[in-house]
Amino acid sequence: MTEAVTRAARTGRAVPDARSPSPATCGACGADADWHRTVRGRWVMIEPGELPARVVPAGSRWRVAGDGTAVNLGPAVPSDTCRVSHFDVCPGRPAPTGAPVLLALRRGHARRTT
Ligand SMILES: [Zn+2]
Structure with a gap:
């Protein structure tokens, strides 16, 4: 089952399914992330890995x-x-303000693509 989902996600480039996150490469910087659908029906690219919630500003926590x-x-x-x-x-994209951990991640992406 997992394998089938993974294969579908890899080959199916159509509209992603909310239940099977779609691995994607950011068109702006080339980083890998997963598309997830939000409760409001929008799509966001979620970074791989977790961060300590206390260092992530409110509003950027997912x-x-x-x-x-x-x-x-929130x-x-x-x-x-x-x-x-x-x-x-x-x-x-424009740099996040007042969030050292987000800026550090951003620098990491920038370094990898240069
Ligand atoms: Zn990017």
Whole structure:
């Protein structure tokens, strides 16, 4: 099952399925991230890996639910870790302000692509 989903995600370049995150490469910087659908029906690229929630500014904290839906946590900190959107750390986008951890991630992406 997992293998089938992975294969479908790799070959199916059509509209991603909310239940099977679609691996993608950012067109702006070349970083790898996963597309997830939000509760509002938008799509966000979520960075691989988790970060300590306390170092991520409120509004940039995301959680991926069991069904693959990306949930913005806002100021809530329901667990010790959270995910971040690639959009917040993409060197092809305006730099995030006041968030050293996001700036560090962004620098990491910028370094890899140069
Ligand atoms: Zn990017």
